Amino acid sequence: MGDRTGFMKHDRAVPERRPVPVRLRDWREVYKPFGIEAVRTQASRCMDCGIPFCNSGCPLGNLIPDWNDLVYRDHWRDAIERLHATNNFPEFTGRLCPAPCEAACVLGINEDPVTIKQVEVEIIDRAWEEDWVRPIPAAEHTGHSVAVVGSGPAGLAAAQQLTRAGHEVVCFERDDRLGGLLRYGIPEFKMEKRFLDRRLDQMSAEGTRFVTGTDVGVDISAGALVEQFDAVVLAGGATAWRDLPIPGRDLQGIHQAMEFLPPSNRVIEGDLLNHPFPATGKDGSHGSGRSRHGAAPALRLGAAGRDHAPPPRRARRQHSLAHLAADDAHVLGARGGR
Numbered sequence: 001m002g003d004r005t006g007f008m009k010h011d012r013a014v015p016e017r018r019p020v021p022v023r024l025r026d027w028r029e030v031y032k033p034f035g036i037e038a039v040r041t042q043a044s045r046c047m048d049c050g051i052p053f054c055n056s057g058c059p060l061g062n063l064i065p066d067w068n069d070l071v072y073r074d075h076w077r078d079a080i081e082r083l084h085a086t087n088n089f090p091e092f093t094g095r096l097c098p099a100p101c102e103a104a105c106v107l108g109i110n111e112d113p114v115t116i117k118q119v120e121v122e123i124i125d126r127a128w129e130e131d132w133v134r135p136i137p138a139a140e141h142t143g144h145s146v147a148v149v150g151s152g153p154a155g156l157a158a159a160q161q162l163t164r165a166g167h168e169v170v171c172f173e174r175d176d177r178l179g180g181l182l183r184y185g186i187p188e189f190k191m192e193k194r195f196l197d198r199r200l201d202q203m204s205a206e207g208t209r210f211v212t213g214t215d216v217g218v219d220i221s222a223g224a225l226v227e228q229f230d231a232v233v234l235a236g237g238a239t240a241w242r243d244l245p246i247p248g249r250d251l252q253g254i255h256q257a258m259e260f261l262p263p264s265n266r267v268i269e270g271d272l273l274n275h276p277f278p279a280t281g282k283d284g285s286h287g288s289g290r291s292r293h294g295a296a297p298a299l300r301l302g303a304a305g306r307d308h309a310p311p312p313r314r315a316r317r318q319h320s321l322a323h324l325a326a327d328d329a330h331v332l333g334a335r336g337g338r
């Protein structure tokens with residue numbers, strides 16, 4: 001429950017962002033470190049509301065009040081165990097999730113909600129720093145084999161659970177690197193790829209095998225997979241984008257986020273020297289939602305910014321939208337110095 005009166009004593013706080021002019025010169029993550037005591041204070045705002053809607057608001061069913069309490073009481077090792085009980089990759093969700101838990105937080109009815117997402121990422125970051133996150137190889141092997149198609153977060157989570165259950169798991173990925181949209185969709189400054197690579201190392205050490213550059217259905221048939229493995233998990237994501245058939249869509253220089261972001265990530269990886277859609281000197285403009293992620297790489301690649309999304313607002317009824325907008329705005333730095 002945290003501190004019984006914590007929510008009356010402390011306001012919601014989130015980490016500060018690095019200054020925009022500095023952020024625009026690198027690809028590192030946006031936020032400054034928050035500090036252990038600040039995290040404990042935020043966790044103490046969780047108020048033992050009795051019916052924690054955050055728990056059902058979280059698509060993973062994260063046991064949020066439990067780990068808020070453990071962090072407040074400085075029991076970080078227990079906190080990561082509670083967090084890992086429902087979430088294979090808190091370092092991904094703690095950075096990327098739009099946090100519907102916070103929109104569901106009971107304290108948010110008349111105050112700012114608990115800073116759940118930040119507490120989540122602080123727990124797992126500390127766990128990695130303390131070397132508490134180790135490979136968990138299966139105690140015994142079942143003799144069964146499973147093919148997982150796709151190495152995005154869905155495929156990785158399935159592969160990790162199945163490997164730990166003792167099955168022989170091979171994860172097939174058509175791309176040259178693992179991670180799906182975590183690798184080529186999400187910009188580096190929203191989640192640095194080293195966090196993904198660290199998890200992949202853990203998974204390899206547990207026994208999951210990865211095969212890249214293999215397009216299932218092209219390089220290996222579905223029938224062959226079914227024959228070679230006892231079970232097949234399809235976790236191919238949705239690479240196809242939804243088009244926006246409006247006047248001007250076909251003009252030169254109008255790109256889908258997923259046309260722009262993978263090459264941006266490849267520039268950072270060193271695969272490409274130059275971006276195929278050079279932005280220098282151009283007016284970088286974007287809509288709302290996830291496509292806004294395309295704007296920040298464009299700014300870092302030299303575009304001028306123009307924000308077409310509504311400004312974030314604080315009222316609770318706007319919280320979900322505001323959170324998303326604020327979360328996305330943080331990468332932009334084009335307006336208001338967020």
Ligand SMILES: Cc1cc2nc3c(=O)[nH]c(=O)nc-3n(C[C@H](O)[C@H](O)[C@H](O)COP(=O)(O)OP(=O)(O)OC[C@H]3O[C@@H](n4cnc5c(N)ncnc54)[C@H](O)[C@@H]3O)c2cc1C
Nearest residue numbers: 096097150151152153154173174180181215216236237290
């Ligand atoms: C631009 C953008 C920004 C986003 N930002 C966020 C965010 O900030 N926060 C958030 O929560 N969500 C965000 N999302 C959504 C999130 O990335 C997806 O919900 C998530 O990646 C889906 O995971 P997945 O594993 O199902 O699929 P994916 O991540 O798409 O992974 C599927 C993988 O399967 C592989 N594959 C497909 N078919 C085959 C085949 N036949 N053979 C072998 N491999 C195959 C693909 O190459 C891919 O690597 C964003 C999405 C986009 C497009």
Ligand code: SF4
Nearest residue numbers: 058093097099101117
């Ligand atoms: S940030 Fe997302 S994953 Fe984390 S507790 Fe909230 S809803 Fe669940």
